[in-house]
Amino acid sequence: MYNMPKMGRFGDFGGQYVPETLMNAVIELDEAFHHYKNDPKFNDDFNDLLKKYAGRPSLLTYAKNLSTELGGPKIYLKREDLNHTGSHKINNVLGQALIAQRLGKTRLIAETGAGQHGVATATVAAYLGMDCDIFMGREDTVRQALNVYRMELLGAKVHPVDSGTATLKDAVNEALREWTRKVTDTHYLIGSVMGPAPFPEMVRHFQSVISKEIKNQILEQEGKLPSAVLACVGGGSNAMGAFYHFIDNPEVRLIGCEAAGRGVETPYTAASINTGTDGIFHGMKSLFNQNEEGQIAPVYSISAGLDYPGIGPEHTYLHKIGRAEYVPVTDNEAVKAFELLSRTEGIIPAIESAHAVAHAVKIADEFNSDENIVINLSGRGDKDVAAIARYNGKDLYDE
Amino acid sequence: MSLLLQDIMERIYTMNRINHAFEKPGAFIGFLTGGDPDKQTTINCIKALIDAGTDLIEIGVPFSDPCAEGPVIEKADVRALENGMDLEGIFSIIEEIRKNNQNIPIVLLTYYNPVFKYGEDGFLKRLKEVGGDGLIIPDMPYEESEEMRKLTKENNLSLILLVSPTSNERIKTIAEAGDGFIYVVSSMGTTGVRSKITTDIPSMIKKIKDVTNVPAAVGFGISTPEQAEKMCETADGAIVGSAIVKIIEENGKESPELVYNYAKQMKEAALKGGLKRQ
Numbered sequence: 001m002y003n004m005p006k007m008g009r010f011g012d013f014g015g016q017y018v019p020e021t022l023m024n025a026v027i028e029l030d031e032a033f034h035h036y037k038n039d040p041k042f043n044d045d046f047n048d049l050l051k052k053y054a055g056r057p058s059l060l061t062y063a064k065n066l067s068t069e070l071g072g073p074k075i076y077l078k079r080e081d082l083n084h085t086g087s088h089k090i091n092n093v094l095g096q097a098l099i100a101q102r103l104g105k106t107r108l109i110a111e112t113g114a115g116q117h118g119v120a121t122a123t124v125a126a127y128l129g130m131d132c133d134i135f136m137g138r139e140d141t142v143r144q145a146l147n148v149y150r151m152e153l154l155g156a157k158v159h160p161v162d163s164g165t166a167t168l169k170d171a172v173n174e175a176l177r178e179w180t181r182k183v184t185d186t187h188y189l190i191g192s193v194m195g196p197a198p199f200p201e202m203v204r205h206f207q208s209v210i211s212k213e214i215k216n217q218i219l220e221q222e223g224k225l226p227s228a229v230l231a232c233v234g235g236g237s238n239a240m241g242a243f244y245h246f247i248d249n250p251e252v253r254l255i256g257c258e259a260a261g262r263g264v265e266t267p268y269t270a271a272s273i274n275t276g277t278d279g280i281f282h283g284m285k286s287l288f289n290q291n292e293e294g295q296i297a298p299v300y301s302i303s304a305g306l307d308y309p310g311i312g313p314e315h316t317y318l319h320k321i322g323r324a325e326y327v328p329v330t331d332n333e334a335v336k337a338f339e340l341l342s343r344t345e346g347i348i349p350a351i352e353s354a355h356a357v358a359h360a361v362k363i364a365d366e367f368n369s370d371e372n373i374v375i376n377l378s379g380r381g382d383k384d385v386a387a388i389a390r391y392n393g394k395d396l397y398d399e
Numbered sequence: 400m401s402l403l404l405q406d407i408m409e410r411i412y413t414m415n416r417i418n419h420a421f422e423k424p425g426a427f428i429g430f431l432t433g434g435d436p437d438k439q440t441t442i443n444c445i446k447a448l449i450d451a452g453t454d455l456i457e458i459g460v461p462f463s464d465p466c467a468e469g470p471v472i473e474k475a476d477v478r479a480l481e482n483g484m485d486l487e488g489i490f491s492i493i494e495e496i497r498k499n500n501q502n503i504p505i506v507l508l509t510y511y512n513p514v515f516k517y518g519e520d521g522f523l524k525r526l527k528e529v530g531g532d533g534l535i536i537p538d539m540p541y542e543e544s545e546e547m548r549k550l551t552k553e554n555n556l557s558l559i560l561l562v563s564p565t566s567n568e569r570i571k572t573i574a575e576a577g578d579g580f581i582y583v584v585s586s587m588g589t590t591g592v593r594s595k596i597t598t599d600i601p602s603m604i605k606k607i608k609d610v611t612n613v614p615a616a617v618g619f620g621i622s623t624p625e626q627a628e629k630m631c632e633t634a635d636g637a638i639v640g641s642a643i644v645k646i647i648e649e650n651g652k653e654s655p656e657l658v659y660n661y662a663k664q665m666k667e668a669a670l671k672g673g674l675k676r677q
Contacts, residue, residue, distance in 0.1 A: 016540060017543055019538060020561045020562060020563045020565075021563040021564070021565050021584060023540045023542070023569065024566065163470075163473060164463065164464060176466045177466060180467070180587060183565060183587065277516075280515050281464065282466070288512075290512070290516070293486055294513035294514075295462065295513070296464050296512070
């Protein structure tokens with residue numbers, strides 16, 4: 001059986017490397033999470049919201065045209081893009097917001113890269129009547145202007161972050177600082193399987209509904225488990241959610257698709273498992289893109305959601321024990337896959353999720369036609385349309 | 400002298416350097432970021448701090464992502480890194496100060512990752528070799544500090560632990576493990592100048608004093624002589640960072656004289672507060 005985390009660790013990875021000011025808050029959160037995850041009333045409330053507000057279960061769609069075009073296995077898409085707010089992020093936000101309420105917190109803060117997690121947090125804050133502040137790198141507010149306005153419509157205040165590289169890691173820094181200032185009334189709703197314990201385990205727990213549903217749906221539709229599950233990985237929440245219930249099925253390959261940016265041989269990459277080294281940052285021991293002096297490196301990806309210099313500690317653990325594979329996917333491959341899925345299936349994926357589609361294209365011939373593989377389609381791509389047009393040299397707004 | 404005896408003497412001598420800083424009431428502790436804006440200015444500012452009567456020097460190791468720091472020190476870290484400051488540069492600053500001064504205690508404030516990446520034991524050995532006395536790691540809470548506490552002891556260095564306004568019942572455990580001095584975080588949030596400090600510092604100090612004789616110094620948000628005086632009425636010392644870094648930000652290479660003037664009045668105020676306490 002897969003080892004459950006002990007004391008917030010996955011093997012040697014994880015931990016609680018945060019300033020003393022936050023320690024009582026993370027300890028309190030850890031206790032609350034471990035209590036409520038087994039509390040029937042809490043789970044009823046959570047599952048009710050997943051069903052009636054987020055729209056779960058999400059579909060498992062057979063991608064017939066794509067499968068035919070590639071000529072390999074039957075390819076299924078787990079449709080997290082069909083959730084309310086357009087991505088898997090809502091699963092975790094609902095779970096954490098319910099815990100925050102039970103802890104008496106009245107305000108949610110969050111970091112966001114692409115804006116998907118920020119939008120999900122702002123949405124749930126509006127629904128549950130909580131205050132909401134979102135921290136977003138200045139660079140990302142430009143790349144994802146539509147999502148900024150969306151969050152403001154939902155009543156959240158968006159704080160552009162100018163420090164450092166003005167992207168996701170800097171948004172995390174700023175959210176951590178704000179949490180340190182306001183820890184008594186504020187919950188920091190971390191959007192990925194990262195940060196200090198209990199966040200990696202808690203976020204995975206709330207996202208694991210994805211693999212639970214995939215397992216039931218694929219057995220119902222195919223009568224057997226998939227040969228592989230693919231998901232994109234930045235911090236790694238959708239991947240952890242899609243992998244979790246398959247970890248103890250060694251015949252299922254688990255494949256995390258990292259953002260290679262312009263290539264892992266260049267400095268313009270965000271592939272932490274493929275190019276990172278062991279480090280301690282943002283509350284956790286894991287793999288990070290950094291220099292030999294331990295300074296965190298600026299990273300790059302076309303995808304604002306994967307543009308993070310580290311990865312969740314459980315992924316690092318799965319990588320080190322050889323249970324999951326982590327592969328790099330370039331911007332160019334992701335854009336091609338974005339276009340391919342749009343054209344063949346009429347589904348526009350988030351550019352993040354397109355990284356997983358791209359790798360499925362690459363490895364399709366490793367499987368027979370009687371096998372099936374599942375791609376976790378973590379989000380919808382409407383937010384990316386303008387950026388992809390720009391990538392292809394077309395400016396949609398300034399003629 | 401036998402090696403063992405030498406080791407014991409060395410240990411006593413080093414411990415004395417930090418202890419010595421707190422022998423008189425109202426210690427004044429000055430912080431600056433190493434290499435901001437360049438190595439020589441840092442050295443000159445440290446000398447100015449020492450000349451002004453500063454009792455302990457805290458050198459910040461610049462880090463790309465200083466999450467516990469407010470904007471003033473964050474910008475200083477950026478300036479230092481942009482000007483090429485690295486760990487060897489930090490060590491050489493201490494070496495340079497030690498050429499003329501064997502008495503002033505010097506500690507590093509560093510995020511964990513640079514230490515981890517260098518190798519904990521190697522880092523501590525190098526720090527000891529150049530004449531450092533201890534270190535503060537703001538993103539290493541008590542729960543993650545066991546190994547580092549062991550290694551610092553083995554290397555005759557102090558790992559300075561922090562307590563904060565949210566620590567409550569944790570204060571006792573942390574204070575019992577305290578070494579060198581206890582860093583009392585005066586207010587919620589990151590480092591930086593604050594006009595008012597509303598935390599109940601006396602009750603935090605009392606909790607510490609109940610379990611340990613290790614001195615307790617207060618930091619975060621202290622910038623005026625009045626604040627330093629008030630803090631030293633209950634604590635063993637006052638730590639000032641952002642206000643010094645701000646002077647360096649505004650005056651660059653011309654800072655040492657201004658740092659001297661500022662530190663002098665702060666030291667006097669700290670002493671005044673400390674004397675009231677006795």
